[in-house]
Amino acid sequence: MKRCFLAVPLSGEAKRQLSAVQESIEKVAGPEGFRIKWVERQNLHLTVKFFGDISEQQIGRLKDMIPERLSSVGSFRFKLTKIGGFPNLKNPNVLWTGVCDPGSNLARLHEIIDKIAEEIGLARDAKKYIPHLTLGRLKKQPEKVFHLSPQGTVEGITGLTVHVGEVILYESRLTPTGPVYKSLARFPLSTG
Numbered sequence: 001m002k003r004c005f006l007a008v009p010l011s012g013e014a015k016r017q018l019s020a021v022q023e024s025i026e027k028v029a030g031p032e033g034f035r036i037k038w039v040e041r042q043n044l045h046l047t048v049k050f051f052g053d054i055s056e057q058q059i060g061r062l063k064d065m066i067p068e069r070l071s072s073v074g075s076f077r078f079k080l081t082k083i084g085g086f087p088n089l090k091n092p093n094v095l096w097t098g099v100c101d102p103g104s105n106l107a108r109l110h111e112i113i114d115k116i117a118e119e120i121g122l123a124r125d126a127k128k129y130i131p132h133l134t135l136g137r138l139k140k141q142p143e144k145v146f147h148l149s150p151q152g153t154v155e156g157i158t159g160l161t162v163h164v165g166e167v168i169l170y171e172s173r174l175t176p177t178g179p180v181y182k183s184l185a186r187f188p189l190s191t192g
Helices: 012-028 056-069 105-119
Strands: 002-009 036-038 045-054 076-086 094-100 132-138 161-164 166-175 178-188
Touching: 002 056, 012 036, 012 076, 012 094, 012 132, 045 056, 045 105, 045 132, 045 166, 056 105, 056 166, 056 178, 076 105, 076 132
Parallel strands: none
Antiparallel strands: 002 045, 002 166, 036 132, 076 094, 076 161, 094 132, 166 178
């Protein structure tokens, strides 16, 4: 069994800019010592579907089925918008940046992959897919209050454009120092 997910990879420039955003948030978000476990620069990505622990046979079926199903999906772009939090920005467990995808391409991509997952015996997502890019996770400190502007604006985030030319099936290995991602298969999107 391998812990796997399908994601949109980011360019080196996008990762650099998002790392700068993480640094900006750290400067403005609450009292000194507020503990945020940031997603490391090399691991920044936009998840399309988290599969969880899956078998080699299921991985093989994903590798076989995804190229055909994505043959009608062309490359596209989306923009990053504002900083948000789950469950909310006043008391977040997770900090993320939102996505502006006017063509709903990410939702379409997720729907295709979610259907494939169901066909190979995996659960479909129970919650509505909300495209976002996870920046970090907060470690709870009840005596401290997280503070970011209500609009979630941080210099450097608004309007950052991400080109989506492929999606990647990753294995995620959890280690004491954080997750390590290994690419298992790359699936290019059509350019026509």
